[in-house]
Amino acid sequence: MPTYVAVCGASAAGAEQLRLAEAVGRLLAERGAVVVCGGLGGVTEAASKGATGAGGLVVGLLPGESREGANPYLTVALATGLGQARNVLIVTAADAVIAIGQGWGTLSEIAFARRLGRRVLGLDTWRVEGLETVATPDEAVEKALGT
Amino acid sequence: MPTYVAVCGASAAGAEQLRLAEAVGRLLAERGAVVVCGGLGGVTEAASKGATGAGGLVVGLLPGESREGANPYLTVALATGLGQARNVLIVTAADAVIAIGQGWGTLSEIAFARRLGRRVLGLDTWRVEGLETVATPDEAVEKALGT
Amino acid sequence: MPTYVAVCGASAAGAEQLRLAEAVGRLLAERGAVVVCGGLGGVTEAASKGATGAGGLVVGLLPGESREGANPYLTVALATGLGQARNVLIVTAADAVIAIGQGWGTLSEIAFARRLGRRVLGLDTWRVEGLETVATPDEAVEKALGT
Amino acid sequence: MPTYVAVCGASAAGAEQLRLAEAVGRLLAERGAVVVCGGLGGVTEAASKGATGAGGLVVGLLPGESREGANPYLTVALATGLGQARNVLIVTAADAVIAIGQGWGTLSEIAFARRLGRRVLGLDTWRVEGLETVATPDEAVEKALGT
Numbered sequence: 001m002p003t004y005v006a007v008c009g010a011s012a013a014g015a016e017q018l019r020l021a022e023a024v025g026r027l028l029a030e031r032g033a034v035v036v037c038g039g040l041g042g043v044t045e046a047a048s049k050g051a052t053g054a055g056g057l058v059v060g061l062l063p064g065e066s067r068e069g070a071n072p073y074l075t076v077a078l079a080t081g082l083g084q085a086r087n088v089l090i091v092t093a094a095d096a097v098i099a100i101g102q103g104w105g106t107l108s109e110i111a112f113a114r115r116l117g118r119r120v121l122g123l124d125t126w127r128v129e130g131l132e133t134v135a136t137p138d139e140a141v142e143k144a145l146g147t
Numbered sequence: 148m149p150t151y152v153a154v155c156g157a158s159a160a161g162a163e164q165l166r167l168a169e170a171v172g173r174l175l176a177e178r179g180a181v182v183v184c185g186g187l188g189g190v191t192e193a194a195s196k197g198a199t200g201a202g203g204l205v206v207g208l209l210p211g212e213s214r215e216g217a218n219p220y221l222t223v224a225l226a227t228g229l230g231q232a233r234n235v236l237i238v239t240a241a242d243a244v245i246a247i248g249q250g251w252g253t254l255s256e257i258a259f260a261r262r263l264g265r266r267v268l269g270l271d272t273w274r275v276e277g278l279e280t281v282a283t284p285d286e287a288v289e290k291a292l293g294t
Numbered sequence: 295m296p297t298y299v300a301v302c303g304a305s306a307a308g309a310e311q312l313r314l315a316e317a318v319g320r321l322l323a324e325r326g327a328v329v330v331c332g333g334l335g336g337v338t339e340a341a342s343k344g345a346t347g348a349g350g351l352v353v354g355l356l357p358g359e360s361r362e363g364a365n366p367y368l369t370v371a372l373a374t375g376l377g378q379a380r381n382v383l384i385v386t387a388a389d390a391v392i393a394i395g396q397g398w399g400t401l402s403e404i405a406f407a408r409r410l411g412r413r414v415l416g417l418d419t420w421r422v423e424g425l426e427t428v429a430t431p432d433e434a435v436e437k438a439l440g441t
Numbered sequence: 442m443p444t445y446v447a448v449c450g451a452s453a454a455g456a457e458q459l460r461l462a463e464a465v466g467r468l469l470a471e472r473g474a475v476v477v478c479g480g481l482g483g484v485t486e487a488a489s490k491g492a493t494g495a496g497g498l499v500v501g502l503l504p505g506e507s508r509e510g511a512n513p514y515l516t517v518a519l520a521t522g523l524g525q526a527r528n529v530l531i532v533t534a535a536d537a538v539i540a541i542g543q544g545w546g547t548l549s550e551i552a553f554a555r556r557l558g559r560r561v562l563g564l565d566t567w568r569v570e571g572l573e574t575v576a577t578p579d580e581a582v583e584k585a586l587g588t
Binding site: 102112126127128129130 | 525526528529530533543545546548549551552553555556557567568569570571
Binding site: 231232234235236239249251252254255257258259261262263273274275276277 | 383
């Protein structure tokens with residue numbers, strides 16, 4: 001049974017955050033984890049690219065009622081029709097969450113995941129009391145996989 | 148881009164309905180479709196078994212906050228935490244829906260799918276005005292894939 | 295503690311269905327029930343008008359992220375942002391459901407309500423095996439309130 | 442048309458936070474606002490008590506499929522069956538949000554509300570970059586009502 005890890009982050013991300021996200025996706029795929037994400041652009045697309053480039057499986061949970069706007073690196077693209085409420089689905093489906101970058105959507109995912117008792121690793125993201133931060137993609141992935 | 152087809156049906160199903168469901172799953176996989184389902188037992192498990200047995204990809208959208216109870220034939224098992232509301236997700240994620248057998252959950256999926264404009268094929272299921280019925284798994288899959 | 299009764303029906307309804315819906319809303323309010331509905335036009339608006347005209351309390355659960363399009367007879371108008379998935383909310387919040395008229399959305403509410411074990415009374419609506427039908431607004435309301 | 446204001450906060454709250462919440466509820470009711478909340482105990486119950494004590498209208502959006510556990514000060518108690526995802530509903534239904542106290546659920550509501558563009562006022566709550574904080578219930582309510 002694979003571990004499911006959500007990678008969360010904003011569509012509007014800097015070059016360094018995109019580099020981190022792609023590395024996280026690649027490392028998760030190399031370790032056999034299923035990547036769950038919001039399926040659109042920015043951090044999510046970079047993580048998807050990293051994971052599928054390494055032969056991994058990526059699930060994108062899209063906000064709309066169609067797959068329009070899905071990034072091209074998803075193994076499975078699921079239209080949810082729930083709008084921003086799909087953020088809750090992303091972290092519910094995950095055993096652990098890696099959050100990259102700022103953005104209110106990302107903070108909502110961090111908070112929901114902690115509310116549900118999921119482990120959350122923060123990489124260049126919000127500074128929030130009680131959020132576990134990590135310094136590198138390697139550390140994020142190792143901790144997410146509990147190794 | 149694959150076509151996404153939901154296979155809907157009750158946990159409590161007869162032997163013939165399970166046979167139909169497994170055949171539908173197999174045919175969908177052979178035609179390259181992604182199967183979306185509720186991820187538990189009965190019709191859903193039979194369709195999952197048929198699809199993964201033929202090398203296909205099966206997504207199960209589970210009602211609980213954990214993957215507990217997922218059938219063993221899913222490629223991807225997603226905990227939604229939405230309870231019965233996850234039925235809406237199953238049909239929203241699909242381009243077409245194949246409904247097998249009775250059950251109020253199945254009827255809710257038929258109705259939601261039609262409300263969203265998805266094509267629905269009924270195989271030994273509810274008799275409802277405006278629902279397109281088919282006689283065989285082959286006919287269901289051909290029509291679901293628009294061929 | 296009041297009883298919560300959902301009144302479900304299509305936006306596009308005939309004059310007779312609107313008359314039935316308004317009577318149902320009025321009778322529910324006179325009996326002290328809280329009316330829950332989708333908050334838009336047609337059957338829903340007629341039921342809302344009947345209920346608030348009789349001094350009752352009406353809750354509308356709207357599909358969008360704003361209260362735009364709400365009918366003017368709601369005591370409380372709640373934007374859900376869930377699209378059609380809000381149909382599940384309407385029946386989950388209710389102790390019993392009165393369905394009036396055809397429409398796939400209405401059928402989805404009938405089926406979900408039965409799936410959740412809510413009592414459903416059908417008034418000039420879908421003919422579905424296992425659905426309890428009634429002949430008049432009085433009968434619908436009496437049965438919904440379990441009297 | 443009244444303004445809808447969500448009051449968010451944890452079930453486990455200190456005496457001072459409960460006092461703040463009750464004052465917020467009372468002031469909102471005196472100004473004619475509809476209070477939206479999670480419907481359970483702690484901050485939510487205190488706000489509900491303050492609002493209904495002042496003749497206001499309070500809507501509680503409960504996580505379960507029944508009204509069990511609802512606090513006794515709600516005008517309308519709605520079972521959603523969505524679990525923690527109902528937090529998204531609370532802030533979607535509101536024009537502005539007042540957050541009191543710590544708790545991951547509260548942070549998820551702050552973040553979702555900001556993501557949706559709702560104004561959020563923080564009163565003795567999380568310190569998060571970009572969150573507007575206020576010092577008193579009066580200030581919270583005045584700003585929430587845009588006056």
